[in-house]
Amino acid sequence: MEPIISIKNLNKVYASGFEALKGVNLDIHKGEIFALLGPNGAGKTTLISAICGIVNPSSGEIFADGHNVVTEFRAARAKIGLVPQELTTEAFETVRSAVTFSRGLFGKPSNPAYIEKILKQLSLWEKRNAKMIELSGGMKRRVMIAKALSHEPQILFLDEPTAGVDVELRRDMWDMVRGLRDRGATIILTTHYIEEAEEMADRIGVINNGEIILVEEKSELMRKLGKRQLTLHLQSPIDSIPKELDSLPLELASDGHELIYTFDSQKEQTGIADLLRQLSKHDIDFKDLNSTQNSLEDIFVNLVRSDA
Template identity: 70%
Template sequence: MSSVISVSHLTKRYASGLEALKDVNLDIRRGEIFALLGPNGAGKTTLISIICGIVTPTSGEVKADGHDIKTEYKRARSKIGLVPQELTTDAFETVWATVTFSRGLFGLPPNPDHIEKVLKDLSLWEKRQSKIIELSGGMKRRVMIAKALSHEPEILFLDEPTAGVDVELRRDMWELVRGLRERGVTIILTTHYIEEAEEMADRVGVISRGELILVEEKTELMKKLGKKQLTLVLAEPMTAVPPELDEWPLELKADGNELEMTFDANAERTGIPSLLKRMTDLGIGLKDLHTRESSLEEIFVGLVSQRKDAA
């Protein structure tokens, strides 16, 4: 699959000495949903701002759909829609006027039909003549997305798009994102709601302290780094794990009523049936058993913690 965003050896160093980005290399595939995860101050917004031509890099190269963001700024920027974290728009303009004006900033002729469709997709049509100052925070966030879509971009950046948005609006926004992806729009998002990345993203990038420490297919990431946990609920409590079960990494919980075993998500599971047979042979009864897998959030926290420990 071809790359629609290509970032090569990107570095950003401020006059204060802060190195916000350190030799970042990243290719984003055309038509995918790419989730960029990282703690506050990791460099997510800096990276997006450079790709969108808002911040000048110290060194490195960025191309959007083959156009260099520095030497071909207008052509590169015309491919990109950006929904920033901050709600920045004219408070006394109407919804219709501010979205239409955003389209004009890219030198495109008026297209009322397109603006109408965008507003309807975002459930803003009934508010089209309302002033921005009259809208709720969630509705203002929708207006920001409408502005970003006004010039029909092929690439859409969503920087914490659902921050402060209620559950219903969040669900509507993600439905819109799915529809855009189906029409071929590439979506790059940052989010603190890691469950959204887990549900929506095709690939995940993790950034920490200005370094891109991992880029992986979401399903492969969870296979490689995820863990599974088997919990065995005992019919009768025990005071210690019998030595006959030492070949399995079992841990007896404090109340003596449960045994737990953690293993790699992609490991062979043949050990579980043999464990259950051995327990039956020993006369150890079970009331219940269940397994759970690591979430993307747990994997993310583990990766960032490892990076901090290594620093």
């Protein structure tokens, strides 16, 4: 598939000497929702800023829909919309004038009907004449999105879009992002909420210490790295795991009432049958069992830990 964003060997060293990006290579496909995960200071915002023209790359190349973002910045930037992490707005501007300004800045002629459509989609129409200073945090976040969408971009960057947003608004935003993707836009989002990536992303990238350490289809990632856990609720609590079972990935939980067995669901031999035989041999009965799969959050934590 032709990438809509292509990053080749991108490096960024700030004047302080801090190396924020180290040889980043990344392709983002047209029409996908790509979630970029990483701990604080991993380089997520620097990467987005370099693509959008807010930060000068030290070396490497970035292409947006085939246009080099440095040498063909007009064509490249016209295709990109950015919702930054911080709620940065002109306090005394009205909602409508702020969004109209953004459209003009990106070289589009005035189109009140389109601005009205965006404001209505984002439930901002009633507030169109309100000053930014009068809006709640959630409303300001919506205005930031409206500004980013005002010039009809093909690529939308959302840097922590739901930070500090209540659950209801977060769900609304997820629906809106899916709607944009359905209309053909490519969405790249960074988030601290693993739930958000798990809920929305088609592909996941993990960045840590300025390096992309993994890019994978979300479903494939969860399938590959997703460990399953079998929890056995014991008939009677036990003090310790029998020595003969030490070699198994077992742990005792809930004051001896539960045994948790971790296994790789992709392996042909999960070891469950052997486990059950061993338990029976040691007269450990259970009254119930259930199995769970690791969440994306567990996967993310493990990846970042192993990279550290």
